[in-house]
Amino acid sequence: MSSIISIKNFTKNEILEILNKANSLKNFPQQNLIENKIVATLFFEPSTRTRLSFTSASFKIGGKVLGFDSPDATSLKKGESLRDTIKVIEGYSDVIIMRHLRDGAAKFAKDISTVPIINAGDGSNEHPSQTLLDLYTIKDKLKNIDNLTTAFVGDLKYGRTVHSLTEALSKFSGQKFYFIAPDEIQIPSEIRKILDSKNIPYELLSDYKAILKEVDVLYMTRIQRERFENPDLYERVKNSFEISKNIILGNCKESMIILHPLPRVNEINIDLDDTKHAVYFEQAKNGVQIREAMIGIALGKINIHSSKKINDDTVINNDVSLCPNKNCITNFEKTDNKVVIKNNEQFCYYCGKKIN
Numbered sequence: 001m002s003s004i005i006s007i008k009n010f011t012k013n014e015i016l017e018i019l020n021k022a023n024s025l026k027n028f029p030q031q032n033l034i035e036n037k038i039v040a041t042l043f044f045e046p047s048t049r050t051r052l053s054f055t056s057a058s059f060k061i062g063g064k065v066l067g068f069d070s071p072d073a074t075s076l077k078k079g080e081s082l083r084d085t086i087k088v089i090e091g092y093s094d095v096i097i098m099r100h101l102r103d104g105a106a107k108f109a110k111d112i113s114t115v116p117i118i119n120a121g122d123g124s125n126e127h128p129s130q131t132l133l134d135l136y137t138i139k140d141k142l143k144n145i146d147n148l149t150t151a152f153v154g155d156l157k158y159g160r161t162v163h164s165l166t167e168a169l170s171k172f173s174g175q176k177f178y179f180i181a182p183d184e185i186q187i188p189s190e191i192r193k194i195l196d197s198k199n200i201p202y203e204l205l206s207d208y209k210a211i212l213k214e215v216d217v218l219y220m221t222r223i224q225r226e227r228f229e230n231p232d233l234y235e236r237v238k239n240s241f242e243i244s245k246n247i248i249l250g251n252c253k254e255s256m257i258i259l260h261p262l263p264r265v266n267e268i269n270i271d272l273d274d275t276k277h278a279v280y281f282e283q284a285k286n287g288v289q290i291r292e293a294m295i296g297i298a299l300g301k302i303n304i305h306s307s308k309k310i311n312d313d314t315v316i317n318n319d320v321s322l323c324p325n326k327n328c329i330t331n332f333e334k335t336d337n338k339v340v341i342k343n344n345e346q347f348c349y350y351c352g353k354k355i356n
């Protein structure tokens, strides 16, 4: 049994193996794969797709589901900590699927839980199940994940799906990235450093029109109002991008696909929905078989053959008790004082942000 917290922990071959397992579950359903196992879905933040597709996935492979879709109806309202919530629910379930508003919350839960944790999105940090279904959709539609040019558009600072997908694609060869966003919500420096260290070409832009013809995957994202500390900034950037038929048709590759993790607000006009480029609803549907595979892996019912475990991080205890990231779990729960050392720099063990 193993937790699934970050896409960083998987090799390219392991990712491809998960996509194959998901495809096999789609074509050859296994209704008893996790028979009698109890899946807990703890959603401390709103969700439509992730929670319901994990629930659907659990039912399809024979599991039983309990959980909550809002912290308002739980004892968190009475001041209970996340630590205590996890320690209680591990006694009621065999696997915990958790979405939380704090960066690093999933890693924190994994370290204290006796049952596996699946990260269903932690703050603006990571969203590995979304990434796996994004990759599944790319492979299904374009037949290959190598040699792609991907343009990410929108809220690249807070967009956890962008962070996880960039990391995942960077494991495949021949990648090129365009990050298209207002300066204030551009891709974080931690992600740029990873690309720099792998010599992967990328450009930061404020508009997509000049590069649209080069793009294989146009990954649109919502500007995430709920994560902005400054409401004036949100008002300034909220309508930065809106693609529509007249912008896209005739100006992109015939094969270009438009992905969006959804929900959308106004960044994709509905007039694109009936074009061959729009695959975002199919993308959402692919979440079911991907999440069946993830639950199977977490419960030890599906094995993926690990070539080598990716863990080149050195973790040490440090006096630094609070991460500078205001949304990091370390600022809300009693955590260990751990930091990760990479290239003589210190990063928060939980949320990955640079400490000094």
Ligand code: CP
Pocket (backbone or CB within 6 Å): 046, 047, 048, 049, 050, 051, 121, 130, 261, 262, 263
């Ligand atoms: N893509 C995604 O995470 O959607 P939900 O917030 O609806 O789960």
